[in-house]
Amino acid sequence: MIRRKLAALLAGAMILTSLPMVSFAASDNRVDRIPTIKKDTELTPIPKLTIDLKDGDALAANDKFTLSFDNAEWRIDDDDLDPTKEYVVGDYAYRIITKKLLEFRIVSDIPAGDQFSIPMFVKVKDAGEAKVTIDSMGSNISAGTYVIANVGDGATKTTITDTKNFSNTLELETIVIEELKPGTIEDVDTKEKEIKLTAPAGFEWVKGAKLTAAGGFNSITEKGVSYGTYGKDKKDDEEVLVIKYSATRGTGNGKILITGLKLKSTKDADYGDVKVTVSGDNITEETIKVGKYTEYGITVKADGDPRELFSGVWELDASGSTVKEDDAHKLTKLVIEEEVVDSWASERKTNIEFPEWFKVAKVKVDDASNIKNNFKGKTNEDDTERITISKDKNTITLSDIEVDRGTKKDKKGKVVLLIWGSIEAGAEGDLVAKVSGQALPESYEVTLAKVLPTVKGEVKPVEVQLGYREVKVNDITITETKAGALKRSKELVIGVEKMGFNKNFKPDVEVTSGDLVLGEAKVKGGKITIEVKRESKTASTIVIKGLSVDIDRTLPEGSYALQIGGPAAIENVKSDVKDPENDYKFDVDVYEVDDFVKIVTPAPHKGEASGKSVKVAFTVGSADYTVEGETVTADVAPYIKDGRTMLPVKYVAYALGIDPSNIKWDQATKTVTILGDRVVQVKIGSKDLVVNGAVLTMDTAAEVKDGRTFLPISWVASALNVPYSWDDATKTVTFN
Numbered sequence: 001m002i003r004r005k006l007a008a009l010l011a012g013a014m015i016l017t018s019l020p021m022v023s024f025a026a027s028d029n030r031v032d033r034i035p036t037i038k039k040d041t042e043l044t045p046i047p048k049l050t051i052d053l054k055d056g057d058a059l060a061a062n063d064k065f066t067l068s069f070d071n072a073e074w075r076i077d078d079d080d081l082d083p084t085k086e087y088v089v090g091d092y093a094y095r096i097i098t099k100k101l102l103e104f105r106i107v108s109d110i111p112a113g114d115q116f117s118i119p120m121f122v123k124v125k126d127a128g129e130a131k132v133t134i135d136s137m138g139s140n141i142s143a144g145t146y147v148i149a150n151v152g153d154g155a156t157k158t159t160i161t162d163t164k165n166f167s168n169t170l171e172l173e174t175i176v177i178e179e180l181k182p183g184t185i186e187d188v189d190t191k192e193k194e195i196k197l198t199a200p201a202g203f204e205w206v207k208g209a210k211l212t213a214a215g216g217f218n219s220i221t222e223k224g225v226s227y228g229t230y231g232k233d234k235k236d237d238e239e240v241l242v243i244k245y246s247a248t249r250g251t252g253n254g255k256i257l258i259t260g261l262k263l264k265s266t267k268d269a270d271y272g273d274v275k276v277t278v279s280g281d282n283i284t285e286e287t288i289k290v291g292k293y294t295e296y297g298i299t300v301k302a303d304g305d306p307r308e309l310f311s312g313v314w315e316l317d318a319s320g321s322t323v324k325e326d327d328a329h330k331l332t333k334l335v336i337e338e339e340v341v342d343s344w345a346s347e348r349k350t351n352i353e354f355p356e357w358f359k360v361a362k363v364k365v366d367d368a369s370n371i372k373n374n375f376k377g378k379t380n381e382d383d384t385e386r387i388t389i390s391k392d393k394n395t396i397t398l399s400d401i402e403v404d405r406g407t408k409k410d411k412k413g414k415v416v417l418l419i420w421g422s423i424e425a426g427a428e429g430d431l432v433a434k435v436s437g438q439a440l441p442e443s444y445e446v447t448l449a450k451v452l453p454t455v456k457g458e459v460k461p462v463e464v465q466l467g468y469r470e471v472k473v474n475d476i477t478i479t480e481t482k483a484g485a486l487k488r489s490k491e492l493v494i495g496v497e498k499m500g501f502n503k504n505f506k507p508d509v510e511v512t513s514g515d516l517v518l519g520e521a522k523v524k525g526g527k528i529t530i531e532v533k534r535e536s537k538t539a540s541t542i543v544i545k546g547l548s549v550d551i552d553r554t555l556p557e558g559s560y561a562l563q564i565g566g567p568a569a570i571e572n573v574k575s576d577v578k579d580p581e582n583d584y585k586f587d588v589d590v591y592e593v594d595d596f597v598k599i600v601t602p603a604p605h606k607g608e609a610s611g612k613s614v615k616v617a618f619t620v621g622s623a624d625y626t627v628e629g630e631t632v633t634a635d636v637a638p639y640i641k642d643g644r645t646m647l648p649v650k651y652v653a654y655a656l657g658i659d660p661s662n663i664k665w666d667q668a669t670k671t672v673t674i675l676g677d678r679v680v681q682v683k684i685g686s687k688d689l690v691v692n693g694a695v696l697t698m699d700t701a702a703e704v705k706d707g708r709t710f711l712p713i714s715w716v717a718s719a720l721n722v723p724y725s726w727d728d729a730t731k732t733v734t735f736n
Contacts, residue, residue: 026053026054026057026136026139026140026141026142026308026482027051027052027053027054027057027140027141027142028051028052028054028142029049029050029051029052029134029141029142029144029146030049030050030052030146031047031048031049031050031120031132031146031147031148032047032048032050032117033045033047033048034047034147034148034149034150035047035149035150035253036149036150036151036152036157036159036178036179036180036253037124037149037150037151037152037180038151038152038153038154038180038181039124039125039126039127039151039152039153040123040124040125041123041124041180042075042122042123042124043072043120043121043122043123043124043130043148043149046119046120046121047119047120047148047149048117048118048119048120049067049117049118049119049120049132049134049146049148050115050116050117051115051116051117051118051134051141052114052115053110053111053112053113053114053115053140053141054112054113054140055112055113056112056482056483056484056537057112057140057482057483057539058109058110058111058112058140058483058537058538058539059106059109059110059139059140059141060106060109060513060514060538060539060540060541061106061107061108061109061513062105062106062513063105063106063137063138063139063140064103064104064105064106064137064139065103065104065134065135065136065137065139065141066097066101066102066103066104066134066135066137067101067102067104067118067132067133067134068100068101068102068132068133068135069099069100069101069122069130069131069132069133070100070129070130070131070132070133070145071124071125071126071128071129071130071131071151072100072120072122072123072124072125072130072131072132072148072149073099073100073122073123073125074096074099074100074102074121074122075121075122075123076096076099081096081098081099082096083095083096083097083098086105088107090107091106091107091108091110092104092105092106092107092116093105093107104118106139109538112140112483112537112538120132120148120149122148124149124151125151126151126153127151127152127153127157128151129147129149129150129151130147130148130149130150130151131145131146131147131148132145132146132148133145133146134146138456138479138481140482140483140539142308143450144305150178152178152180152284153284154180154284155179155180155184155185155282155283155284156177156178156179156180156184156185156282156283156284157177157178157180157284157286158175158176158177158178158278158283158284158286158288159175159176159178159288160172160173160174160175160176160288160289160290161173161174161176163289163290163291163292164291164292164339165291165292165293165294165297165299165339165340166265166291166292166293166294166297166339166340167265167293167294167295167296167297167340167341168264168265169206169262169263169264169265170262170263170264170265170274170290170291170293171261171262172261172262172263172290172291173290174257174258174259175197175257175258175261175276175278175288175290176214176255176256176257176258177195177255177256177258177278177283178215178253178254178255178256179215179216179253179254179255180253181253182216182249182251182252182253182254183249184282185247185254185281185282185283186282188217188246188247188249188254188282189246189247189248189249190246191246192223192244192245192246193244193245193246193247193280193281193282194242194243194244194245194280194281195211195242195243195244195245195256195258195278195279195280195281195283196240196241196242196277196278196279196280197209197240197241197242197243197258197261197276197277197278198239198240198241198276198277198278198279199239199240199241199263199274199276200239200270200274200275200276201239201268201269202265202266202267202268202269202270203239203263203264203265203266203269203274203293204227204239204263204264204266205227205239205241205261205262205263205264206227206262206263206264207225207227208260208261208262209225209241209243209258209259209260209261210222210258210259210260211243211245211256211257211258212256212257212259213247213248213254213255213256213257214255214256214257215252215253215254215255216249216250216251216252216253216254216255217247217248217249217250217254217255217256218247218248218249218250219247219248220245220246220247220248220256221245221246221247222243222244222245223244223245223246224243224244225241225242225243225244226241226242227241241261243258263276263290263291265293269293270293271293271294271295272292272293273289273291273292273293274289274290274291274292274293275287275288275289275290276288276290294339294340295340296340296342296343296441297338297339297340297343298336298337298338298339298340298343298344298440298441298444299335299336299337299338299339300334300335300336300337300435300440300444300446301334301335301337301446302332302333302334302335302446302447302448303332303333303334303335303416304332304333305332306332306430306431306447306448306449306450307330307331307332307448307449307450308449308450308451308452309328309329309331309423309431309449309450309451309452310328310423310451310452310453310454310481310482310485311357311423311424311425311426311427311428311451311452311453311454312423312424312425312426312453312454312569312570312571312572312591313328313329313422313423313454313571313572314422314571314572314585315328315329316329316361316420316422316581316584318361318580318581318583318584319579319580319581321381322362322379322381323361323362323381323420323584325362325364325418325420326420329361329420329421329422330418330419330420331418331419331420331421331431331448331449332448332449333366333416333417333418334352334416334417334419334433334435334446334448335414335415335416336350336414336415336416336417336435337369337412337413337414337415338403338412338413338414339412340412341405341409341410341411341412342405343441344403344413344439344440345438345439345440346371346398346401346402346403346413346439347399347400347401347402347439348399348437348438348439349397349398349399349437349438349439350397350398350399350401350435350436350437350439350440351395351396351397351434351435351436351437352395352396352397352398352417352419352433352434352435353394353395353433353434353435353436354394354395354421354431354433354434355394355427355431355432356392356394356424357423357424357427357586358394358421358422358423358424358427358431359392359393359394359421359422359583359584359585359586360389360393360394360395360396360419360420360421361393361420361421361422361584362379362380362381362419362420362421363379363380363387363389363396363417363418363419363420364377364378364379364417364418364419365377365378365379365387365415365416365417365418366416366417366418367414367415367416368414368415368416369412369413369414369415370403370404370405370406370411370412370413370414371401371402371403371404371413371414371415372402372403372404373402375401375415380396385399385400386398386399386400386401393421393583393584396417396419397437398415398439399439401413401415419448421584422572422584422585422586423451423572424572424586424588425453425565425569425570425572425573425586425588425589425590425591426453426588426590426591426592427451427453428451428452428453429450429451430447430449430450430451431447431448431449431450431451432445432446432447432448433445433446433447433448452481452482453481453591454480454481454482454485454486454569454570455478455479455480455481455485455486455564455569455591456478456479456481456591457476457477457478457479457562457564457591457593458476458477458478458479458593459474459475459476459477459562459593459595459596460474460475461474461559461595461596461597461598462474462596462597462598463598463599463600464551464597464598464599464600470502470548470549470550470551470635471548471549471551471597472505472547472548473547473548473549473596473597475543475544475545475547476494476543476544476547476562477541477542477543477544478492478494478541478542478544478564479539479540479541479542480514480516480536480539480540480541481539482539483514483535483536483537483538483539484535484536484537485536485539485569486516486532486535486536486540486568486569487532487535487567487568487569487571488532488533488534488535489531489532489533490531490532490566490567490568491529491530491531491532491566491567491568492518492529492530492531492532492564492566492568492569493527493528493529493564493565493566493568493569494527494528494529494530494544494562494563494564494565494566495526495527495528495562495563495565495590496526496549496560496561496562496563496596496597497560497561497562497563497592497596498552498555498560499526499549499550499551499552499555499560499597500525500526500527500549500550501523501526501527501528501547501548501549501550502523502547502548502549502550503523503524503526504548505523505546505547505548506521506523506546507521507523507528507544507545507546507547508544508545508546509521509530509542509543509544509545510542510543510545511540511541511542512541512542512543513538513540513541514536514538514539514540514541515534515536515537515538515540516532516534516535516536516540516542517532517533517534518530518531518532518533518542519531519532519533521544526550528544528547529566530568531568532568549597551597551599555599556599557599557600558598558599559594559595559596559597559598560596560597560598560599561592561593561594561595561596562592562593562596563590563591563592563593564590564591564592564593565589565590565591569591570588570589570590570591572584572585572586573585573586573587573588573589574586574587614627614628614655614656614657615627615628615629615734615735615736616628616652616655616656616734616735617732617733617734617735618638618647618651618652618732618733619638619730619731619732619733620637620638620639620640620645620731620732621637621638621639621731622637622638623635623636623637625651625655627655632655634648634651635706635708636648636651636705636706636707636708638710638733639705639710640731642700644700644712644713645712645713645726645731645733646703646705646710646711646712647710647711647712647713647716647733648708648709648710649672649674649682649702649708649709649710649711649716649719650663650672650708650709651708652716652720652735653674653676653720655735656676656720656722656735657676658674658675658676662674662675662676663675669683670683670684670685671683671684672684672702672709674719674720676720677721678691678692678719678720678721679691679692679693680719680720682702682709682711682719683702684701684702684703684704684709685701685702685703686701686702687699687700687701689702689711689715689718689719691718691719696715696718698711698712698715700712713726713733717735722735722736723735723736724736
């Protein structure tokens with residue numbers, strides 16, 4: 001079956017090898033070949049997606065990631081597709097969720113610095129690019145999308161290696177014509193063949209085209225080239241270049257590389273994308289974009305894939321006159337390059353603006369092609385006239401930069417910048433720079449980093465009824481997003497928004513995966529503190545159990561977040577003392593995980609106060625009470641004073657069906673008002689009990705204990721008009 005074939009392929013492909021790594025990303029990913037193939041065809045030869053892990057970023061057992069496919073499907077029969085079945089192949093296992101989605105699980109730890117490959121065992125669908133996308137699912141594998149095949153519809157597929165902007169003459173990049181299977185360009189070795197390149201009106205071809213054999217062609221011979229001249233015929237609406245050739249065959253799909261192509265614009269040329277139609281003998285007609293004709297042309301881009309950086313990190317040293325350059329803070333290089341002469345008015349201001357959660361610490365010129373006055377190697381520290389950073393550290397400004405146009409006035413300027421900065425704790429997602437200003441014809445946006453928090457928290461919310469003071473909470477899971485995220489000899493501090501952990505409950509802390517070593521967990525000032533004894537070499541997971549939180553009764557309904565911080569997790573927090581490094585740090589000192597505790601209004605029990613008979617029992621000394629046999633927990637317990645059993649009025653009213661919103665407390669007058677079948681009012685320290693406006697004089701005053709109003713049994717029953725019984729043996733009062 002197909003699945004057994006896949007298992008054999010994976011077993012051969014997923015062999016680990018130790019390789020040195022230099023990339024800052026968690027892994028370097030690549031596809032070893034990108035074949036050109038006909039649509040609705042099984043991909044062959046089979047490309048491999050190779051994943052190289054970075055030094056220090058291993059994969060732990062049970063780490064997961066997914067592969068999803070665009071314009072391709074995994075090769076499996078519909079009858080064999082079982083998304084619950086897992087297939088183990090060496091150190092890995094996989095599930096075929098759908099034909100377009102596979103989930104991989106690490107069976108045993110994979111060391112940092114190793115590499116593995118996954119064969120792309122797919123069938124391509126339609127014309128265009130077939131792609132695979134990696135979702136890291138929190139593992140140390142970099143996310144990304146990669147082309148695995150060029151798919152054609154016909155005999156051949158035509159592509160171009162790159163496109164450019166131009167203002168006069170365009171030197172085209174290499175055009176590649178590839179057979180979708182061997183022999184689709186028929187009789188090429190015995191008959192003269194023809195290639196036609198048709199340009200739009202307003203452009204004319206410039207001599208210089210050259211053919212080169214590749215792939216399944218051993219050699220190619222040009223038999224003649226003809227160039228038309230635009231405007232020779234007033235009816236011209238296109239310009240055709242015809243190349244005649246023959247070739248000798250080897251094995252595999254034949255490829256023809258066309259180089260040396262040039263297009264020159266005329267006065268009739270229209271601005272915008274320039275597209276060329278490629279056709280010919282046994283060549284599938286296709287129209288491809290070869291460039292963009294512009295009056296002005298500037299490229300603003302990242303020099304490579306965005307680097308993975310982590311929020312809350314501080315490895316810089318900005319205490320002196322220069323800022324230390326550290327890879328943990330370095331963005332992908334930013335390139336500003338002219339494609340058309342005089343497009344960049346570089347003497348004017350070019351602004352590079354970042355979001356508020358990123359502060360620029362240092363800028364260095366990595367390259368300065370055709371820039372005057374030794375700009376390469378300069379920094380904002382030694383060239384304060386041309387490179388400045390705003391006071392809020394969010395914007396870089398370049399100004400007074402002169403481009404050396406040369407004697408022919410045809411030189412184009414280019415600047416490549418290295419940028420280091422600090423990222424606010426909790427920030428996550430794309431770090432996008434907006435490049436604009438008087439010097440540029442338009443504004444540009446470019447992604448220079450992918451930002452992750454150093455740790456992630458996971459919790460299951462616990463719901464707490466309004467008015468409770470203490471409640472047990474669910475387990476807390478904290479996972480490092482990279483090895484060494486939690487720093488040695490520093491404390492991890494865990495708190496709850498507007499609440500505190502109860503010091504009487506000792507946290508049970510376990511490192512469930514990875515090799516992080518922690519000290520004893522303590523509860524101080526409502527927060528859990530844990531010292532990191534040894535940093536992890538494999539990203540680790542911590543589980544904390546056995547916790548309870550203390551809740552202020554005045555807190556309103558709503559959700560309250562878990563807060564993860566401390567110098568072990570977040571290092572770039574502003575200090576309270578004067579420090580030059582504060583310019584690059586932030587006030588945020590915690591990562592927040594929403595919905596840790598939810599304070600809710602409890603649903604009232606439908607009891608006597610709502611017209612339905614119900615049995616409610618309270619026991620002296622116990623915060624637990626029962627409603628029709630169901631145990632409910634209050635935050636205070638009944639007690640005996642001067643021979644009288646004192647009950648919390650609020651919880652008796654709850655149990656008997658009074659809606660919590662109808663139990664009011666007036667702080668100014670110290671008065672409780674209960675709105676049920678009767679309106680009851682009692683004032684702390686007073687013997688007056690007001691029922692429906694009638695004043696009853698009690699033989700004792702209402703009192704407060706542990707923040708709750710208490711009355712003797714008889715007066716509670718009288719106020720709420722509910723009969724009761726007393727069991728002296730069990731010290732239990734039952735309202736019937």
